[in-house]
Amino acid sequence: MRRQLCPNQGSSYTHFVIRKPGWGLSGLRRVSSVVGSAQIDDYFLKEHTTRNASVQVRPFKVAQLQKWDLSNVINKSLGKPIDQVTTDIDPTTDDKVEKAAQFIRDLATRRKYPELLQALLATGDKLDLLRPGISVVEMSRILDHLCHYQYKLLLKFESLPQGYNHQMSSVRKKALRDKKAALEKIETITDMLLSSQLLNEFGAYSALRLLVANHEYRQAYNMLEKIEFEISKGFLVWTVDLLNTKLALFTDALPYRWSFGQESNRHLLRDKCLVSFISRSPKQLDSIESITSLLQENDITPTLETHNILLRSIAATKNPEMLQSYIQSVWGISLNDEHKPVDIRSHFYPDSHTLKAIVESFTLNGEFMMSLDYVNHFVTSYPNMSMGKNMSFWTSLFKCAEIHSQETLVTLSDSKVQVNKLFDDLWGLMNSFSQPNFSLYLQRINFLHKQGRINDLKQLLVELHAKAMSTKFGFNSEAHRRSTILLTTALNKLSRKMISMGFYEQVLDLVKSFSLSTAMEKESLEYVENLQEKYVISMLRKKKAEVETMKNYNGDDDDGMW
Incomplete structure (x- = not known):
């Protein structure tokens, strides 16, 4: 040829x-x-x-071509080997400025975010020299991509199973260290970009939002202070997103800050914060007029997100009556009076995030069942809300239901019946709008296991097995992996519960019927054998204790005590 x-x-x-x-x-x-x-x-x-x-x-x-890690791009743009580029960037001449800017641009284009992070840090206090080669808008977009990449790492970290062994604990500790180190680097880069005036409001908000999403509120306060300083100099201006974040920080409206059941910890971060501008007491929202005054003082034009934040702000004041009044004044929904919903073209037309804020706010005030009434009225009055697309609403709903069951339903005589009815109704409601995701299935498995509902757990096992088989030969390997994890978890939970009741043979049949592969069957059988061994040992110990008790009883009887 x-x-x-x-x-x-x-x-x-x-x-x-x-x-x-x-x-x-x-x-x-x-x-x-x-x-x-x-x-x-x-x-x-x-x-x-x-x-x-x-x-x-x-x-x-x-x-x-070579190594597939941009080594040639680095050599062409800066004339330095790969091991020196991330530690020595010197854009001090016009030629090097353009090459260094192109190098950073290439890293961002090819999504080499760890290398990009290190390269920006290596530039140090010379970032302002890049201004002729890269614009403020482009640098802000690059920082936004970095923050988005780091946010995805956060989601991966939060999805790691807690685990009960040392190996998984080590994995989580290492992931936590890496996450904190990357956040510190992004915070340092943001400070350098702000001081070099290479960052606009969009990039500043991306970095601030990342810190809030990672629950780093002390750093968020510090960064907000620096942003306010740049605004006072006229370099930046207030945007709706920045003002909403500031409002949330000032009024305890961040849902991540809420520690349900731990009242003493809710304001711990605020009390320990030493930032100068936050040293004054928090804003007290005790009336609709105070909310209006707060918005006017900070020159905030309310958006739907602003109202969602204010719902949580009012909830933090423990004033459920004002919470109901505010919902009626903004969205026209009242549990007692006639509904007056806003027009669909309104900027305040509610969505699932609004319902999530309502449920969390009323739960914080011990009125979870009232929040369900509001959800029912909102769904009826606003039929165009997309309830199925935001799974975080359903996750929050089940979390709040669990809080309600622990604080209120546990005191009832038929508490178990009431808890089962509540969660079954919510599960049916959720299925009528959308299919459950991974976390909701996992919550359902744990709930059924905790309540000892073996038959319902078997039905869920059939559903999960069908889902895993449907994705086994598809192109979405991640969906199959998650389905396999859910199936294995449900099978292990059911095995543990049934073996504790003495159904060893039935568990073996379940493992053989619902295993997806030979490897999964082997692993599950080993798990079952281990459970059975522990069960037999515990029963022998129990029997031995009963024999010892009977011996002591008979010995006391022979001595004429009875």
């Missing part, structure tokens, strides 16, 4: 790359690691002159 050699085509294509069908990217890595980019042409001519395989030679950009 005749080979085709493609000549160099301009300065951006400087080397030949050997590409054999079936190799993919790994083949390119092997070639580049063996001979290096400069000897690709000679390597091809020497090693492949008699090869009969279908080999193609195509021009590739240098950035796609």
